[in-house]
Amino acid sequence: MLPSDHFVRMYNEMFKMLLEKGESSLENYWHAISRLQETIIGPYIDKAGLAGMYEYWEHIRIEENCDATLTLTDDYFEFRMNACPSLGKVLNNDALPCRMYCDHCAGWIEPIMKKKGYYLVYDIISREKPQCNMRVYKDRGKAKDYAGRVKLLAKSCAWLLEA
Amino acid sequence: MRYRENGEVHKDFHLTTDTTIRWVLDTYGEEFLAELFKRTAQNVYADIYTHLKAGDASELIEHMKYFLEREGGTFSVSEDRERVRFQITDCPAARHIKQRYGNVPESFHQQTILMNKAWSEDTPFDISTDVRGECGCVIELRRKSDAAK
Numbered sequence: 001m002l003p004s005d006h007f008v009r010m011y012n013e014m015f016k017m018l019l020e021k022g023e024s025s026l027e028n029y030w031h032a033i034s035r036l037q038e039t040i041i042g043p044y045i046d047k048a049g050l051a052g053m054y055e056y057w058e059h060i061r062i063e064e065n066c067d068a069t070l071t072l073t074d075d076y077f078e079f080r081m082n083a084c085p086s087l088g089k090v091l092n093n094d095a096l097p098c099r100m101y102c103d104h105c106a107g108w109i110e111p112i113m114k115k116k117g118y119y120l121v122y123d124i125i126s127r128e129k130p131q132c133n134m135r136v137y138k139d140r141g142k143a144k145d146y147a148g149r150v151k152l153l154a155k156s157c158a159w160l161l162e163a
Numbered sequence: 164m165r166y167r168e169n170g171e172v173h174k175d176f177h178l179t180t181d182t183t184i185r186w187v188l189d190t191y192g193e194e195f196l197a198e199l200f201k202r203t204a205q206n207v208y209a210d211i212y213t214h215l216k217a218g219d220a221s222e223l224i225e226h227m228k229y230f231l232e233r234e235g236g237t238f239s240v241s242e243d244r245e246r247v248r249f250q251i252t253d254c255p256a257a258r259h260i261k262q263r264y265g266n267v268p269e270s271f272h273q274q275t276i277l278m279n280k281a282w283s284e285d286t287p288f289d290i291s292t293d294v295r296g297e298c299g300c301v302i303e304l305r306r307k308s309d310a311a312k
Contacts (some may be wrong), residue, residue: 002275005230033182
């Protein structure tokens with residue numbers, strides 16, 4: 001049994017192997033993970049929109065031992081990761097981190113939000129520090145405005161800045 | 164032990180492991196899956212693997228006991244001069260899959276089979292995995308000279 005605590009270190013190995021085949025292989029895998037995650041988070045969003053996201057990620061904050069701050073406004077839901085246990089474990093690892101490790105969150109979340117009619121802005125901030133910030137907006141214009149002001153926008157959200 | 168986690172346990176990661184195994188088998192096949200768990204066993208768990216290569220299975224045994232207990236598995240361990248035997252009657256990972264999907268795909272057990280195989284490679288140990296039903300298995304560690312008897 002791979003302990004659930006250690007899934008992310010296997011995940012990191014998976015990312016490195018897929019990157020050897022090209023970024024599109026990695027993105028295809030994130031889409032497969034996204035389809036699984038949609039079965040879990042989808043009902044929360046369908047039931048309560050941004051408030052449903054707050055409820056889901058509050059459960060994640062506790063269960064995944066995240067040091068995170070959650071905010072809900074009329075415009076967006078925000079999950080600010082002060083200390084990410086996922087990247088933390090990947091950095092505390094005898095194997096090397098994947099250079100695109102942090103992109104996986106936006107990689108699986110963005111397709112779900114797009115399908116549900118929301119706009120994800122994922123600020124990776126830094127690939128070396130286990131901190132990031134995620135906002136999900138109802139309004140595309142407000143999402144685009146925020147996306148233009150973040151430090152390191154995840155590639156999956158870059159389309160927001162186009163057009 | 165290199166990685167001693169504490170706090171809450173997010174068992175849905177077992178769902179993600181299951182999705183990963185099935186996606187890899189469908190997309191890239193058995194060889195890719197074997198390489199993934201080989202890298203996990205030998206590179207991520209480098210400390211366990213280094214000890215095994217040096218003839219010391221204690222790190223692996225401690226790791227298995229710790230995480231089976233932490234996730235609430237039902238198992239017993241018996242040791243004698245020739246072998247260490249884990250009899251797992253309720254694997255917490257498989258149990259979580261069964262609770263979610265109603266059954267456990269055979270491929271889910273590949274994570275255990277392939278990591279044990281990778282930990283056996285170029286070490287003095289033969290680590291076998293005998294899957295017993297959806298949520299059980301027997302894992303035996305023997306020294307290769309004993310396994311040959």
